Amino acid sequence: MSAVGTLVVTDLDGTLLDHHTYQYDAAQAALALCRQRRIPLIFNTSKTLAESQALASALSLHWPMVVENGSAIHLPEPLEGEPRAVILGQPRQQLVAWLQRERQRAGFSVQGFSDWSVAELAAHTGLSLAQAELAQQREYSEPLLWQDTEHAFLTFQASARAQGFTLLKGGRFFHLLGQTDKGRATTWLRQHYHTRSGQPVQIIALGDGHNDSAMLAAADVAVQIRSPVHPFPPKPAAKRVIQTELCGPAGWAQALLSLLDPQPAAAH
Ligand SMILES: [Mg+2]
Known part of the structure; x- marks a missing residue:
């Protein structure tokens, strides 16, 4: 899959972050690949802006962030005429x-x-x-x-x-x-990047929970991350659905590496 026009939209807890420990060590190789290819890695989480910013800063990420289950989309580096935040939720x-x-x-x-x-x-x-x-x-x-x-x-x-x-x-x-979810925010992001680039946008979304279903359904490639504590939620109606073998960040990395880099040089 070409990295041009690709967005990675991801849940955090139980997906990029381990359900029990909140660690992401097992995802390092895929994080590095996204960084190297400058692929937007967009958090779409039930976490707050403060929590998301702390993680983005630890990972040196400056991409938009969707927080509180699709309630607000923050654009850290808006172009002229773009807002800093789009609010879809309720106070x-x-x-x-x-x-x-x-x-x-x-x-x-x-x-x-x-x-x-x-x-x-x-x-x-x-x-x-x-x-x-x-x-x-x-x-x-x-x-x-x-x-x-x-x-x-x-x-x-x-x-x-x-x-x-x-x-x-x-x-x-x-x-x-309020009347929103991670899927509405994902659709907003697709339109936003399409307007910016004039190119079609391909979205890979990754999540482990029921609250990720709308986000996965709004993606081109939906990756359901295996959970150590519950079965996969029902399959979303995306064009392509992948269910990972491994749980949490290890499954996250495995899926992204195979999608973005089908012959990984750094396989181990
Ligand atoms: Mg989750």
Whole structure:
């Protein structure tokens, strides 16, 4: 596959980052190949901007980033006339206010990040305190730990929908957000790069969870990353679908190397 006009759009947790350790060492060879070919490597994550920027900075990446499950697209180096950020989601205060009203009204047993201290968030996620601090800096979504029955969840979900909100299932949490998802953001990115270059754009998207399905469906090549904790979600309706043998960052690297560099010189 030619690297010209190719975008790599990727989930982070459980995909580029190991589900348990949040490490990405196993992905180094593919990261290096993307860097060498100057292929845009675009995060599309439920993480916050602060968390995504910390990782991008560690990897010396300066590409656009989609954060909070398609709620906002940040363009670090906009051309003249382009915005710095495109907001597709809803402000978090509105989501949290609705959540509090729903709990009072129906007595749902559900907790959100806004109910927790940084230390509690670290304990729930396995993040360090410094990382949990960045994870708390949410602007457009509220991750939820559902502790009620399945039946109550369906009622809660219907109520969220009636309010114009979306509930997505992520790796560890449900995510309450506006009417957006990673797929809408991926379609926006395709149009953005097409307008910039005047060329057709080919998108390789990689993800491990249910909240990645819309992103994978919006791609030309959908890579489902094997998870150590759950089976593959249903196959997306993309032109080409690959399911990795290896989990997390090792599977991420294996798929990208075979797609971008069919005869890798650095095979080992
Ligand atoms: Mg994931």
